[in-house]
Amino acid sequence: MTEIRIQKTEDRERKKTWVRKDLLSVEELSKEEIKLVLDTAESFKEVSSRDVKKVPALRGKTIANLFFEPSTRTRTSFELAAKRLSADIINFSASGSSTSKGESLSDTAKNIEAMHVDTIVMRHPSSGSAEVLSRCVKAGIVNAGDGIHEHPTQGLLDLFTIREKKKNLEGIRVCLVGDILHSRVARSNIWGLVKMGAKVTVCGPPTLIPAKIEELGVEVCYDLDKAVKDQDVLNILRIQLERQRGAFFPSIREYAAEYGISSERLKKAKPDVVIMHPGPVNRGVELSSAVADGKHSVILDQVTNGVAIRMAVLFLTTMVDSDPIRHPEQASVSERVEGSS
Amino acid sequence: MKILIKNGHVVDPRNKIDGVVDILIENDRIKKVFKKSDVKADREIDAKGKIVAPGFIDMHVHLRQPGYEYKETIETGLRAAAKGGFTGVCPMPNTNPVADRRSDMEFMIGEARRLSLVNLWPVGAVTLKQEGKELTEFGELKKGGAMALSDDGRPITDSQILRRALEYAKKFDLTILAHCQDEGLFCGGCMHEGFISTRLGLAGIPAEAESAEVARDIQLANLTGGKLHFCHISSKKSLDLIREAKKRGSLVTAETCPHYFHLTDAAVLGYNTNAKMNPPLRTREDVEAVKLSLKDGTIDTIATDHAPHSESEKASEFDQAPFGIIGLETSLALSLDLVAEKVLTMSGLVEKMSLAPAKILGLDRGHLSEGAVADITILDPTQQWVVDATKFESKSKNSPFLGWKVKGRATDVFCAGRQVLKDGEIV
Numbered sequence: 001m002t003e004i005r006i007q008k009t010e011d012r013e014r015k016k017t018w019v020r021k022d023l024l025s026v027e028e029l030s031k032e033e034i035k036l037v038l039d040t041a042e043s044f045k046e047v048s049s050r051d052v053k054k055v056p057a058l059r060g061k062t063i064a065n066l067f068f069e070p071s072t073r074t075r076t077s078f079e080l081a082a083k084r085l086s087a088d089i090i091n092f093s094a095s096g097s098s099t100s101k102g103e104s105l106s107d108t109a110k111n112i113e114a115m116h117v118d119t120i121v122m123r124h125p126s127s128g129s130a131e132v133l134s135r136c137v138k139a140g141i142v143n144a145g146d147g148i149h150e151h152p153t154q155g156l157l158d159l160f161t162i163r164e165k166k167k168n169l170e171g172i173r174v175c176l177v178g179d180i181l182h183s184r185v186a187r188s189n190i191w192g193l194v195k196m197g198a199k200v201t202v203c204g205p206p207t208l209i210p211a212k213i214e215e216l217g218v219e220v221c222y223d224l225d226k227a228v229k230d231q232d233v234l235n236i237l238r239i240q241l242e243r244q245r246g247a248f249f250p251s252i253r254e255y256a257a258e259y260g261i262s263s264e265r266l267k268k269a270k271p272d273v274v275i276m277h278p279g280p281v282n283r284g285v286e287l288s289s290a291v292a293d294g295k296h297s298v299i300l301d302q303v304t305n306g307v308a309i310r311m312a313v314l315f316l317t318t319m320v321d322s323d324p325i326r327h328p329e330q331a332s333v334s335e336r337v338e339g340s341s
Numbered sequence: 342m343k344i345l346i347k348n349g350h351v352v353d354p355r356n357k358i359d360g361v362v363d364i365l366i367e368n369d370r371i372k373k374v375f376k377k378s379d380v381k382a383d384r385e386i387d388a389k390g391k392i393v394a395p396g397f398i399d400m401h402v403h404l405r406q407p408g409y410e411y412k413e414t415i416e417t418g419l420r421a422a423a424k425g426g427f428t429g430v431c432p433m434p435n436t437n438p439v440a441d442r443r444s445d446m447e448f449m450i451g452e453a454r455r456l457s458l459v460n461l462w463p464v465g466a467v468t469l470k471q472e473g474k475e476l477t478e479f480g481e482l483k484k485g486g487a488m489a490l491s492d493d494g495r496p497i498t499d500s501q502i503l504r505r506a507l508e509y510a511k512k513f514d515l516t517i518l519a520h521c522q523d524e525g526l527f528c529g530g531c532m533h534e535g536f537i538s539t540r541l542g543l544a545g546i547p548a549e550a551e552s553a554e555v556a557r558d559i560q561l562a563n564l565t566g567g568k569l570h571f572c573h574i575s576s577k578k579s580l581d582l583i584r585e586a587k588k589r590g591s592l593v594t595a596e597t598c599p600h601y602f603h604l605t606d607a608a609v610l611g612y613n614t615n616a617k618m619n620p621p622l623r624t625r626e627d628v629e630a631v632k633l634s635l636k637d638g639t640i641d642t643i644a645t646d647h648a649p650h651s652e653s654e655k656a657s658e659f660d661q662a663p664f665g666i667i668g669l670e671t672s673l674a675l676s677l678d679l680v681a682e683k684v685l686t687m688s689g690l691v692e693k694m695s696l697a698p699a700k701i702l703g704l705d706r707g708h709l710s711e712g713a714v715a716d717i718t719i720l721d722p723t724q725q726w727v728v729d730a731t732k733f734e735s736k737s738k739n740s741p742f743l744g745w746k747v748k749g750r751a752t753d754v755f756c757a758g759r760q761v762l763k764d765g766e767i768v
Contacts (some may be wrong), residue, residue, distance in 0.1 A: 104653065104657060106656065124658070126658030126659065126660045126661060127542035127543050127659065128541060128612030128658065128659045128660075131612055132658060132659070146542070147542050147543075148542040149541060149542030149543075150542065187540075210538075210539040210545075211534050211535055211536065211538065211545055211547075212536040212539055213539055215536045215539075216540070
């Protein structure tokens with residue numbers, strides 16, 4: 001039934017609102033586009049709870065997972081999403097491909113495209129790599145995390161989860177906690193939340209708050225005990241030791257003491273506060289085990305919702321092929337010229 | 342061989358000429374500068390409506406030979422220079438191997454002589470392999486033709502080494518060209534640190550990475566009395582320090598490049614690797630400060646930091662792409678905008694592109710005195726053209742100005758009386 005509803009009721013609406021073959025960032029999405037993804041995901045969420053977890057929405061389409069960074073969760077989530085939509089999906093990982101032999105990113109992508117892949121899901125350690133790639137291949141590009149820039153499907157699934165738990169996004173108070181500087185999850189969340197009318201605070205050590213972040217429309221706070229007070233949602237970011245050059249904080253121990261969420265600290269928060277984490281959790285660092293597994297935690301809902309969001313994104317981007325705007329790079333070119341004057 | 346350049350508007354800041362006069366070249370020298378000549382010459386060039394200036398000098402380029410001939414060669418680089426209106430360029434020593442020996446200087450100069458295009462005045466390394474550890478043989482380098490010394494691209498982090506270099510260079514009257522960059526603050530950054538770097542998720546380089554090192558280098562210049570020149574200054578903070586130092590009598594000099602008075606970090610949007618250079622493009626406030634500093638003399642000269650890179654290198658991910666853009670063929674037009682915007686007078690601009698760099702290098706060039714070497718640039722300040730990658734003489738195309746409509750172009754270039762550019766084409 002679901003597919004029929006999507007095909008018929010929402011088809012016209014979708015084609016009007018969604019014209020992208022790529023999902024490169026949340027920054028580029030309008031409020032209406034974000035809402036469309038969330039609504040589409042809601043329809044797809046039900047599919048995963050069926051006995052037969054499959055709809056033919058993308059039958060005959062081929063999707064490639066192109067991962068230049070190790071990832072289990074995101075890759076698996078995309079893989080399941082594609083399979084539940086009946087698409088064929090193949091996995092490339094950097095270590096097993098020719099990039100280690102010096103092939104450039106666009107060469108690799110063009111080779112994959114030459115096998116008539118419709119959509120490429122890419123994770124890459126360089127910020128902007130998804131956008132750059134989208135300019136050199138005709139296949140759709142879904143950004144599964146580019147450097148410290150954005151992780152749009154994570155941002156969207158976080159919005160979805162908040163909307164699910166709090167029934168709304170407008171006016172909801174969300175605090176992102178931890179390493180904002182190196183977090184693509186933070187950037188995607190901030191863009192999405194601000195666009196949807198949520199009130200966003202970022203809280204972390206001053207060394208991990210990027211320059212002029214307040215210009216994105218967020219408040220900055222260094223003191224977590226103050227920050228937790230009136231929040232509806234605490235989205236706790238993972239400390240990514242592998243991304244940090246130099247000493248941003250003296251020790252994990254002190255980080256946990258200042259910025260970890262313990263049961264004790266949670267008492268200062270609203271009684272109905274929701275705790276989120278993109279995973280994997282460093283238990284005892286960002287979250288105590290009691291909090292991670294406690295009643296406020298929606299971490300596993302995020303994982304479940306991730307599949308639904310990725311189904312929605314793969315569906316929207318892959319099915320856009322008959323629509324006119326196939327080359328959003330034109331937008332960024334004109335932006336560049338503006339900036340160059 | 343006598344060549345008469347007549348009816349041109351001659352701009353010679355040193356001799357305070359700014360009007361229509363004729364110039365007679367005899368062989369490699371300027372024979373006479375006079376009004377309304379009736380002298381017979383073997384050739385006459387009518388420069389009516391054009392500016393006749395001392396040959397332009399770009400004291401900061403990268404010609405990539407030896408070692409990176411796929412980016413540029415001495416030949417393509419010097420052709421680009423001639424096309425851009427330059428009669429002399431100073432290539433930096435970050436070739437492979439690093440130009441840190443006398444023979445490296447002799448090789449480059451020999452190539453330039455053989456090519457017979459424009460002057461090549463090489464810059465030797467300050468330290469062996471530009472490693473910042475042991476001084477090169479300044480005396481030998483000078484004998485080989487080194488016009489200045491620099492570890493450009495790599496800052497000399499050890500203050501004591503730079504101090505010794507500045508002291509020792511006094512004996513040879515060589516200027517040290519400083520690439521100011523605090524390595525700790527630079528920390529793997531790839532664009533200016535600010536709102537845009539935060540948005541794009543690119544590691545930022547704060548302006549203080551430049552200005553902190555400028556502050557140190559001013560101290561060392563004052564301590565030693567050595568000649569220190571600041572390369573490619575990009576930030577207001579650095580310029581405030583240099584202005585203050587000059588006011589207090591320090592002898593430091595400074596250059597900037599056209600991209601620092603035309604572009605801001607917004608040019609990086611879309612992950613445009615042709616807007617990636619080091620130091621990085623900064624803010625509108627910095628752009629305005631660069632212009633003010635050109636006007637008030639804080640900045641002495643305009644160089645290009647011409648840094649060719651291949652298309653595939655620049656096609657890589659932003660953080661992986663090399664720093665640098667080409668500039669020899671666009672510098673003049675982009676700098677003429679300063680005259681249109683009344684930041685500089687024509688005479689002021691000509692000085693910054695000819696006499697000033699000559700003075701910093703200790704070269705007897707940059708003027709049109711009788712008896713001087715006939716290095717002359719004739720330009721048409723009104724000619725409009727579009728920056729087109731397919732028309733560059735340079736081997737590389739990495740310019741952020743592609744597609745720009747610009748105004749002003751060199752039409753003729755004489756190098757020691759020999760015409761190397763005629764009607765905008767290499768002879």
